[in-house]
Amino acid sequence: MSDGHGHTEQGHTGRGHTGHSHGGHGQGGHNHGAGATARQLTIALVLTGTFLVVEAVYALLTGSLALLSDAGHMLTDVTALALSLLAVKVGQRPADRQRTFGYRRTEIMAAAVNAAVLLAIGFYILFEAVQRLLEPTEVQTLPMLIVAALGLVVNLISARVLIGGDQDSLNVRSAYLEVMSDLLGSVAVIAGALIIMFTGWNWVDPLLGALIGLWVVPRTWSLLRASVNVLMEGVPEGIDLDALRADLAALPGVTEVHDLHVWSVTSGQNNLTTHLVSERGGPELIHAAQEVAGRYDIGHVTVQLELPGHHSDPGVAARLHP
Known part of the structure; x- marks a missing residue:
C-alpha cells in the first residue's frame, strides 16, 4: 500500500502483479498553509456575503433589475468562496472506515446543488429582463448608484485579501478570479445608474440585467456540468x-x-x-x-x-x- x-x-x-501508488494529490497529502488560507477565505466570505444581503434588499427597494442581477452574480462569488473554504476544512479530515477516499467530494456535491440554484436564478433574471424591456419601469438611480459603488469597494477589498494566497492554492485562485469577475458587474451597474440618471433611459437597467444574466448562466452551466461529471465518475x-x-x-x-x-x-x-x-x-x-x-x-x-x-x-x- x-x-x-x-x-x-x-x-x-x-x-x-499489482502496483499501487499515491502521487501528490492523494488524500494523505499535507495541507500546508491551510490555516492562513482559511482565514483569507473567511474574511472574503464575510465581506461578500454581508454585502450580498444588502445588495439584494436594495435591488428590491429600488426596483433595479441590474442591481438584482449583480446580486445574483455576487451569489456565485459567495458560493465559490464558501466551496473553497469548505474544501480547505473538509479536506483536512482523514479517510476513515466509512469514507476510504476521505470527504473531499462534499465540495463537488455542494457545487452541483448551488449551480442548479444559480442556474434557475440566472434564467429568472433573463425572463424578468425581457418583461421589463417590453414595459420599462422607473428605477431609483441614486440608491442604485450608491449600492453598486459600495459593491465595487467590497470586491476590491476581497480581492486584496485573497491576492496573497492565489499563487499557492487553486481553491483561493478560483475564488479570487470569481471576485475579480464580479468587479465587471459592479462597474456595469454603476454605468447604468449614471446613464439613467442623466438620460432617463430606464430600459438601460433591464438591458444591463440581461447582460449580467447572460454572463452568469454560461459560467453556472459550466460549473454544473463539471460537478455532474465528477459525481458520475467521468473522465x-x-x-x-x-x-x-x-x-x-x-x-x-x-x-x-x-x-x-x-x-x-x-x-x-x-x-x-x-x-x-x-x-x-x-x-x-x-x-x-x-x-x-x-x-x-x-x-x-x-x-x-x-x-x-x-x-x-x-x-x-x-x-x-x-
Missing part, C-alpha cells in the same frame, strides 16, 4: 483517455491494456486503475505505468499486470509481504 509519498506495494492474484476534463491508453500500450512489453478507468474524487484528485497484459511484467513496468499516469496529472494509480491469455478477475488480490 502506498504511504502517500510515492512508495509502491507489490501483490499478485496468482496470474499477475476528468483535460485528460485524453485515448492518448493515455496509447501511451500505456506503448510501454515495453505491454501487449494489451484493458479495464482502464480514470475518474476524480474531487477537483485535483484524479485516480486511475488498469490491467496491463505483458510477458515480462514486473515492478519496472508498474513504475513506468505510474510515470505515464503522472504526466496526465493522475496521482492515485493502481496497476495490475497479467500474463497473456490470463484475463484476471479483478476480485481479490492477495498481498505479498517481503
Whole structure:
C-alpha cells in the first residue's frame, strides 16, 4: 500500500502483479498553509456575503433589475468562496472506515446543488429582463448608484485579501478570479445608474440585467456540468483517455491494456486503475505505468499486470509481504 509519498506495494492474484501508488494529490497529502488560507477565505466570505444581503434588499427597494442581477452574480462569488473554504476544512479530515477516499467530494456535491440554484436564478433574471424591456419601469438611480459603488469597494477589498494566497492554492485562485469577475458587474451597474440618471433611459437597467444574466448562466452551466461529471465518475476534463491508453500500450512489453478507468474524487484528485497484459511484467513496468499516469496529472494509480491469455478477475488480490 502506498504511504502517500510515492512508495509502491507489490501483490499478485496468482496470474499477475499489482502496483499501487499515491502521487501528490492523494488524500494523505499535507495541507500546508491551510490555516492562513482559511482565514483569507473567511474574511472574503464575510465581506461578500454581508454585502450580498444588502445588495439584494436594495435591488428590491429600488426596483433595479441590474442591481438584482449583480446580486445574483455576487451569489456565485459567495458560493465559490464558501466551496473553497469548505474544501480547505473538509479536506483536512482523514479517510476513515466509512469514507476510504476521505470527504473531499462534499465540495463537488455542494457545487452541483448551488449551480442548479444559480442556474434557475440566472434564467429568472433573463425572463424578468425581457418583461421589463417590453414595459420599462422607473428605477431609483441614486440608491442604485450608491449600492453598486459600495459593491465595487467590497470586491476590491476581497480581492486584496485573497491576492496573497492565489499563487499557492487553486481553491483561493478560483475564488479570487470569481471576485475579480464580479468587479465587471459592479462597474456595469454603476454605468447604468449614471446613464439613467442623466438620460432617463430606464430600459438601460433591464438591458444591463440581461447582460449580467447572460454572463452568469454560461459560467453556472459550466460549473454544473463539471460537478455532474465528477459525481458520475467521468473522465476528468483535460485528460485524453485515448492518448493515455496509447501511451500505456506503448510501454515495453505491454501487449494489451484493458479495464482502464480514470475518474476524480474531487477537483485535483484524479485516480486511475488498469490491467496491463505483458510477458515480462514486473515492478519496472508498474513504475513506468505510474510515470505515464503522472504526466496526465493522475496521482492515485493502481496497476495490475497479467500474463497473456490470463484475463484476471479483478476480485481479490492477495498481498505479498517481503
